[in-house]
Each structure stands twice: as C-alpha cells, then as structure tokens.
Amino acid sequence: MDPQPAPEAEAVDDTAIARERVLVLDFGSQYAQLIARRVREQHVFCEIVRHDITVEQVRAHAPAGLILSGGPSSVYAGAAPTCDPRLFELGLPVLGICYGMQLVCQALGGRVESATTREYGPARCAIIEHSDLLEGLPDEIDVWMSHGDQVTGVSADFTSLARTPSCPIAAVRHQRLPVYGLQFHPEVTHTPLGGLLLRNFVTTVCRCQGTWRLGDFARETVEQLRRRVGTARVICGLSGGVDSSVTAALLYQAIGKQLACILIDNGLLRKDEQAAVIAQFTRHFRADLHVVHAEDRFLEALDGVCDPQEPGHALPRRDRKRGRPRRARRHDQAAPQRGRPAGGTRV
Numbered sequence: 001m002d003p004q005p006a007p008e009a010e011a012v013d014d015t016a017i018a019r020e021r022v023l024v025l026d027f028g029s030q031y032a033q034l035i036a037r038r039v040r041e042q043h044v045f046c047e048i049v050r051h052d053i054t055v056e057q058v059r060a061h062a063p064a065g066l067i068l069s070g071g072p073s074s075v076y077a078g079a080a081p082t083c084d085p086r087l088f089e090l091g092l093p094v095l096g097i098c099y100g101m102q103l104v105c106q107a108l109g110g111r112v113e114s115a116t117t118r119e120y121g122p123a124r125c126a127i128i129e130h131s132d133l134l135e136g137l138p139d140e141i142d143v144w145m146s147h148g149d150q151v152t153g154v155s156a157d158f159t160s161l162a163r164t165p166s167c168p169i170a171a172v173r174h175q176r177l178p179v180y181g182l183q184f185h186p187e188v189t190h191t192p193l194g195g196l197l198l199r200n201f202v203t204t205v206c207r208c209q210g211t212w213r214l215g216d217f218a219r220e221t222v223e224q225l226r227r228r229v230g231t232a233r234v235i236c237g238l239s240g241g242v243d244s245s246v247t248a249a250l251l252y253q254a255i256g257k258q259l260a261c262i263l264i265d266n267g268l269l270r271k272d273e274q275a276a277v278i279a280q281f282t283r284h285f286r287a288d289l290h291v292v293h294a295e296d297r298f299l300e301a302l303d304g305v306c307d308p309q310e311p312g313h314a315l316p317r318r319d320r321k322r323g324r325p326r327r328a329r330r331h332d333q334a335a336p337q338r339g340r341p342a343g344g345t346r347v
Contacts (some may be wrong), residue, residue, distance in 0.1 A: 001169055009134065010024045012041065014088050018206050020044055020064055020209060020211065020212060021045040021046065021047060021048075021061065021062075021064065022039050022044055022045070022064055022066070022067060022202060022208070023043065023048075023058065023061060023063045023065075023066050024036050024046060024047070024048045024049065024066075024067045024068075024069055025047065025049060025051045025053060025066060025068050025069060025083055025183050025285050026050065026079045027049075027069050027070065027071030027073070027099050027103070028071040028072070028081065028224050029070040029071050029072075029097075029098075030070075030341060031069065031070060031187050031188065032048050032069045032251070032325055033048065034187045034188065034249070035067055035069055035097065035187045036048050036317070038186075038187045038194070038198050039067070039202055040196060041195070041226065042198065042208070042210055043208075043211060043213060044064070044208045044210055044212055045212045045214050046215065047061070050183060051068075051082070051083050052082075052083065052084075053083070053084075054084065055084055055087060055090070058087060058090065058092075058260075059090075062093065064087070064091070064092075064093070064207065064208050065094065065095070065202070065205065065206035065208075066087065066094045066095070067094075067095045067103065068083065068094065068095070068096040068097065068099075068100025068103060068145060069097060069098075069100055070099045070100060070146070070147075071098075071099035071100075071186065071200070071269070072099075074104070074112075074114070075099065075102045075103050075112050075149070076112055076113075076151035076232075082103060082107075084108045085108075088104070088107065088108065088177055088225030088290055089177070092178070093179075093180075093201065093205045093206045094177075094180065094200050095133075095205075096179075096182070097181075097182050097185060097186065097187070098146065098147055098182070098183060098185060099147075100181070101151065101171075101172065101181030101183055102149060102151055102181075102183075103178055104181050104194040104308075105151045105154055105172065105181060107159065108155060108158070108174065108177075109154070109157065110151055110154040110158065111151070111152050111153035111154075112149055112150070112151055113149065113150070113152045114148060114149050115147065115148055115149060115150045115165070115166075116166075118147070118148040118166070119145040119146070119147055119148075119150075120145065120147075121144070121145060122142055122144060122145075122149050122190060123142075123144075123164045123166070123167070124164060124165070125141050125143040125162050125163070125170055126139065126162060127139055127140065127141065127161065128142050128160055128161055128162055128163060129161045129162075129248055130262045131159075131161055131173050132200060132205055133173065133180050133197065133200050133201055134161055134171070134200070135200055136142070136202065137196065137197065138193075140240075141192075141193050142190075142193075143164070143170075143184035143185070143186075143190075143191045143204065144184055144185045144188050144190035144191045145167070145183065145185075146185060146225065147185050150167050150169070150312050151169045151172070151181070151183065152169070152195045153169075153173055155340060157174055157175050157176055158173065158174055159172065159173050159174075160172055161173055161180075161276065165299065167183050169183070169252050170182070170184060171183065171184075174180075180201070180205070182197075186198050197250050198302065201209075201263055218253075220223070220279070221250055221313045221342050222253045222254045223254075225250060225251060225254035225255065226254040226255060228255065229255050229258065231258070232249060232258065232261050232338060233259075233260065234258060234260070235260050235261075236248045236251055236259060236260070236261050236262070237261075237263075237264075238261045238262065238263040238281070238289075239263070240269055240270065240273040240276070245280070248285075249285065249333075252281075252285045252287050255260065257288065259287055260288045260290065261287050261289045261290065262290045262291075262292065263277050263278075263290070263291045263292070264291075264292045265291065265292065265294060265295055266294055266298035266299075267294075267296075267298050268300045275289065277289075277291075278291065
C-alpha cells in the first residue's frame with residue numbers, strides 16, 4: 001500500500017520544547033528511536049517525523065537541525081523513500097546517517113552504488129579532516145557499519161572527511177551548505193565515540209544550548225493536554241508497550257478521571273503483561289481501565305496464517321463474521337473471575 005501523503009502543516013506551540021529541537025526524518029531505520037534518544041541525551045528535544053515531511057511542515061516546527069536516518073532500501077531503487085530536496089536549501093544543518101548520507105549525496109550530485117560486499121560489523125575509520133563535526137576525535141576511531149550500498153562518488157561541492165578500508169567515502173561535508181553525511185552509525189554503542197560526534201552536530205553545528213530536560217517536557221506536555229482536552233472525556237488504547245503506557249500516564253496526570261483506558265488481550269501479549277497493565281493502571285494510577293478478553297477471537301482468526309504480513313489484511317475480514325464485540329463494562333462494575341487477575345473489566 002502506498003504511504004499516505006503527509007498532512008498539512010500545523011502550527012507548533014511556542015513553548016520551551018519547541019524553541020530548540022532537532023527533527024529525525026525516518027526512512028525505516030531500526031535505529032530511528034535510538035538516534036532521537038542520543039540527541040535527547042545532549043539535552044536537546046528531538047522528534048521523529050515522516051521522511052516525506054513537507055518544507056512547510058519543517059518551517060512550522062522551526063528545528064535547529066535535521067537528521068536523516070538509515071533505512072533498508074537502496075536510494076537508486078524506483079520505490080525508495082526519499083525527501084524533498086528543497087530541505088537542503090533551507091540553511092538548516094543536516095546530518096545524513098547511512099541511507100541518509102547516500103540520499104543526501106545522490107540528491108546533491110553524487111553517485112551511490114551497490115558495494116562489492118555487504119558490510120555489517122565493526123570497522124576502523126580514519127579521520128581525514130577534523131571539521132566541526134569530527135572535532136575532538138582521534139585520527140582513528142572504531143565505528144559500526146551496516147550497509148549494502150555506499151557512496152562511490154561525490155560532486156566537487158563535497159569534501160571527504162573520513163574513510164575505512166572498504167569504504168573510501170565514510171563521511172562527507174558540503175562546502176556551501178551545512179550538510180554532512182556519515183556512512184557508519186554514531187548512535188549505537190558499537191561506535192564508542194558516536195556520542196561525541198552527535199554532540200558536535202547538535203551543539204557546534206546546530207548551535208543548540210542544551211537547556212532541555214525530560215522533566216520539563218513532561219510538565220509542559222501535561223499542561224498542553226489539560227488545556228486541549230478541557231472537560232471532555234478521552235479514550236486511550238493500551239497495548240502494554242512503552243508508547244501507549246507513557247501516553248496513558250501523561251493523560252492521567254493531565255485529566256485524571258476524564259480518561260478511560262482500553263486494553264484488548266488478543267492472546268499475543270507477553271507473559272503476565274495483562275496483569276502488569278491492570279496493576280499499574282488500577283492500583284498506581286487508579287484509571288478507568290477496561291480489559292477486553294478477545295484471545296479466542298484473534299487466535300481463531302489467525303489459525304493457519306503463516307505469512308506475518310497477512311494478519312493485517314486477513315484478520316478484519318475473518319473477524320467480521322463473528323459480529324460486533326460486546327460492550328466492555330467498567331472495572332469497578334465487574335466481578336473478578338476465577339483464574340483471572342483482579343482488576344479491570346472482564347469481557
């Protein structure tokens with residue numbers, strides 16, 4: 001299915017969160033969240049956005065810099081994810097990592113080709129030029145490579161900053177634009193000095209002051225949610241994962257009893273995950289939690305399905321025949337069932 005176009009630009013709240021931020025454009029990298037975490041460790045707010053974000057949306061966010069993540073595709077493939085090349089002309093510092101570097105170099109006149117051998121693992125990287133991005137690094141560093149393609153040629157506007165025995169162009173800098181590229185991954189622990197490199201990009205290149213703190217983000221987010229919701233009720237889906245749990249916790253801090261959480265047990269949760277969610281959101285937060293026991297429905301629909309991509313299409317079609325689910329009762333109206341953990345709605 002083709003990806004949906006990016007929504008229209010929305011105004012970004014003028015808060016301390018928005019004054020100093022870096023955007024990570026996600027091209028399908030398994031490390032996108034880790035990149036964002038590494039930037040936040042430098043006390044700069046970082047947000048992950050779609051790779052096809054528009055120029056107008058970027059301007060609305062008013063970031064201090066952009067990071068283009070890695071990804072599993074080849075930039076020269078017809079359906080490869082890309083970004084608007086006008087982003088490179090905004091004057092914003094840009095750091096391309098792995099696929100992101102290949103995309104930057106190709107968009108600005110370079111050449112990307114399949115490497116003779118796929119490279120996955122540690123490598124020794126020789127620093128050719130200690131620019132602002134590589135300031136403070138020794139002449140050789142350990143890096144982590146994970147790529148099948150690589151940049152084999154750059155335009156005259158680029159300067160090569162580093163190389164490895166198998167990758168002659170391992171880091172680049174544009175001479176006119178504040179655009180940089182790294183073929184290796186600075187965000188992983190296998191690149192021991194990657195944190196210093198990212199700090200150089202955030203503080204030296206992007207000129208961020210590093211005044212953001214996670215506690216500030218939580219407090220401001222709670223206030224924003226409280227103003228936005230007002231007296232309305234909110235339904236929040238809980239999966240047991242970090243993202244939905246943090247969302248629910250922030251919502252509960254903001255609006256308390258106006259929040260209703262729903263956890264659907266589809267039979268695929270981790271061991272004791274349902275009990276952990278019930279304990280967290282009824283004993284600690286005392287939220288209005290509803291638990292739907294749909295294990296049989298989901299597992300029956302998945303019977304015989306081997307292709308991991310099929311359930312997203314097959315499950316709704318098969319499950320429709322079973323009719324609409326029963327309405328969940330509030331947890332304080334439901335009696336605990338034998339063999340079930342106490343707390344939460346039973347359906």
